[in-house]
Amino acid sequence: MSTYEKPDFWAQKAKKEGYPARSVYKLMEIDKKFGLIKSDSRILDIGAAPGSWSLWVLQRLAGKGFLAAVDLQDIGMQPPYENFLFVRGDLYDDSVRSRLLAVSPFGLVLSDAAPATTGNRFVDQSASEGIVEAVIDYAEASLSPGGAMVAKIFQGGAEAGLLKRLRKSFAQARGFKPEACRSESFETYLVATGFKGRAKS
Numbered sequence: 001m002s003t004y005e006k007p008d009f010w011a012q013k014a015k016k017e018g019y020p021a022r023s024v025y026k027l028m029e030i031d032k033k034f035g036l037i038k039s040d041s042r043i044l045d046i047g048a049a050p051g052s053w054s055l056w057v058l059q060r061l062a063g064k065g066f067l068a069a070v071d072l073q074d075i076g077m078q079p080p081y082e083n084f085l086f087v088r089g090d091l092y093d094d095s096v097r098s099r100l101l102a103v104s105p106f107g108l109v110l111s112d113a114a115p116a117t118t119g120n121r122f123v124d125q126s127a128s129e130g131i132v133e134a135v136i137d138y139a140e141a142s143l144s145p146g147g148a149m150v151a152k153i154f155q156g157g158a159e160a161g162l163l164k165r166l167r168k169s170f171a172q173a174r175g176f177k178p179e180a181c182r183s184e185s186f187e188t189y190l191v192a193t194g195f196k197g198r199a200k201s
């Protein structure tokens with residue numbers, strides 16, 4: 001077992017570095033690979049609690065740009081800058097969606113949202129797929145042309161169809177599994193870049 005695979009390596013690192021969750025290292029790897037966060041980006045973080053992605057994004061923005069975040073749970077972290085809006089609620093809720101779209105456009109939509117797991121892999125994968133579909137809806141409604149999105153998905157067969165959908169509205173879309181994901185975990189991330197712009201109705 002490598003150092004990175006030890007069960008508590010990333011959790012201990014997060015604690016030491018002041019992040020509320022180990023998942024921050026997944027976003028760091030994704031951003032290192034795809035270069036998504038610019039110093040003045042406007043970003044939406046879906047499924048943001050306890051807040052390690054949001055905290056790191058705010059640190060990267062250092063007071064410029066803007067971050068909106070949503071979660072069913074309260075966000076645990078203290079935002080270090082004021083360019084931040086947190087909406088507590090369900091991403092499927094129309095009033096939550098309206099509040100978030102009111103502060104669009106965004107250059108980047110992030111989602112680490114995951115359903116509460118039931119232990120039934122098929123049920124959990126379907127719920128995760130539903131969340132990703134909803135996140136793509138948010139991205140298509142709120143991104144500026146050229147924008148990007150990242151969404152966590154529980155692997156199980158839906159990825160190919162979701163990537164096919166993403167390639168209709170983005171120039172590129174692919175899967176990416178950061179090393180900071182637990183080796184036994186069946187989660188991965190879909191990353192789409194080069195948003196082609198909103199479909200004309």
Ligand SMILES: C[S@@+](CC[C@H](N)C(=O)[O-])C[C@H]1O[C@@H](n2cnc3c(N)ncnc32)[C@H](O)[C@@H]1O
Nearest residue numbers: 047049050051052053071072090091112113114
């Ligand atoms: C793995 S955690 C996110 C961790 C976060 N990226 C961080 O770094 O702290 C997944 C989150 O998705 C949220 N979530 C799941 N379903 C949701 C929904 N329907 N609406 C809003 N948030 C949701 C959960 O409440 C949970 O906090």
